[in-house]
Amino acid sequence: MTMLAVTLRRNRRSSIMTFLLVLLLLGASAATRAAEFVGGPYLCHPRMDGMTVGWVADAAQAGEVEYGETEAYGKKAAITLCDQIVLATNVSSRRSACRVRLRGLTPGVTYHYKVSGHGMNGEKTGQFRIPPRTDPLLIVFQGDEYAITDLDVQFVEERVGRPVDLLVDVGDTIQHGRAFYDFKPQLYRRIPIVTAKGNHDSDWSDKLASLHHFDYEGRTEIKPEQVVDYGAARWIVGPYVKYSDDFTREQLTWIEDQLKNTDQAWKFYVCHHIFFSDGYHSTLRWGNPPEGQLRRRTVWPLFMKYNLRIAFNGHDHVYQRTFPIDQDGNKTPEGTVNLDPSIGNSARAQQSPWMARFQRSGDDRANRVKGVTYLYLKGAQGQVEFHTRPQENARLEDFKLLDRFTFSPTRFNPDALVPPETPGGAEQARTPQP
Numbered sequence: 001m002t003m004l005a006v007t008l009r010r011n012r013r014s015s016i017m018t019f020l021l022v023l024l025l026l027g028a029s030a031a032t033r034a035a036e037f038v039g040g041p042y043l044c045h046p047r048m049d050g051m052t053v054g055w056v057a058d059a060a061q062a063g064e065v066e067y068g069e070t071e072a073y074g075k076k077a078a079i080t081l082c083d084q085i086v087l088a089t090n091v092s093s094r095r096s097a098c099r100v101r102l103r104g105l106t107p108g109v110t111y112h113y114k115v116s117g118h119g120m121n122g123e124k125t126g127q128f129r130i131p132p133r134t135d136p137l138l139i140v141f142q143g144d145e146y147a148i149t150d151l152d153v154q155f156v157e158e159r160v161g162r163p164v165d166l167l168v169d170v171g172d173t174i175q176h177g178r179a180f181y182d183f184k185p186q187l188y189r190r191i192p193i194v195t196a197k198g199n200h201d202s203d204w205s206d207k208l209a210s211l212h213h214f215d216y217e218g219r220t221e222i223k224p225e226q227v228v229d230y231g232a233a234r235w236i237v238g239p240y241v242k243y244s245d246d247f248t249r250e251q252l253t254w255i256e257d258q259l260k261n262t263d264q265a266w267k268f269y270v271c272h273h274i275f276f277s278d279g280y281h282s283t284l285r286w287g288n289p290p291e292g293q294l295r296r297r298t299v300w301p302l303f304m305k306y307n308l309r310i311a312f313n314g315h316d317h318v319y320q321r322t323f324p325i326d327q328d329g330n331k332t333p334e335g336t337v338n339l340d341p342s343i344g345n346s347a348r349a350q351q352s353p354w355m356a357r358f359q360r361s362g363d364d365r366a367n368r369v370k371g372v373t374y375l376y377l378k379g380a381q382g383q384v385e386f387h388t389r390p391q392e393n394a395r396l397e398d399f400k401l402l403d404r405f406t407f408s409p410t411r412f413n414p415d416a417l418v419p420p421e422t423p424g425g426a427e428q429a430r431t432p433q434p
């Protein structure tokens, strides 16, 4: 009996010891578990002297960046900001978006970078080059549910014959495409992104969601507007004004200041909610008066006065491009073009006389298309092209030119003032004339 009691006591002590040991091992394993890459790296907040490298990991505060002018790197930078990602309203995840700000960079230099170490398993590399102001500049676009693909970028780069410098996002790509946070496409590693807030994107002030992950040091203001001078162009990312609302006087003053106080010859405006639309979202669904009708009367004269040639928008889930027009929609070579590059499958609600090209993805139900829009600036010549491709299993040879126009910083060429040619063989043979 006594022997049995001793054995039981020993067994109990041994069980407790084993349990404590397991706890200790589990704790140590959690503490030393290396974080895994979920997505990225991605480049954001591009400026002439700085760039942010971001990535998504399954743990916070993991990783750091080595960078330099060769693949030997030489410099090291620590995490500037790291936030938990929210994939849907009030649904948090284990994912974290971490960013490192690289400062004191020189335009024209190709920088190589590597994300690794500091608790991160494996490594991811990339490179970028900030274009000098005198260099040509090549920009691609995405918006709404359409996130640009590596194939789209490859097509544009082969067509123009140079690397893409910048990706401009007209809003809502992130919340419409939750997988956006996977950042799997290679293009994000070398092409910095500039984003405009959409109605599905949260505010800058919301540290847990969307646009905040393109921030790099905790902006305190809640306004999404910003000015990006990058290479030969100034991008005015406008204040967020939704649906049929008008600008406030303060917002108009801010916009005019950004148009006026620059010596950049090329200026472009980007915001999510469109000014001139034939799309269902803007004209019928939420607009009373139709979206943009109030805003274009106040801002369009400013665009024309300060030689802003194109305003880029999204929200309608279609490609739609106006002729160069004044605030009333009258064609003029000194006008401004309104362009929504975010091709999707929304409907057309009206046929405005100022609309030069309208294309949705599903006009042919059996052969749905997506597409890519690029803007190429070289010297005093600007050029926009829009090409469609099959939505699924596209190949480089499948891209078809559907819209094209050219312009200078001060006026449009005649090709912008006539309806674009019907897509066909002859048009495909045309080469870019940058």
Ligand SMILES: [Fe+2]
Pocket: 172, 198, 199, 200, 272, 314, 315, 316
């Ligand atoms: Fe939208």
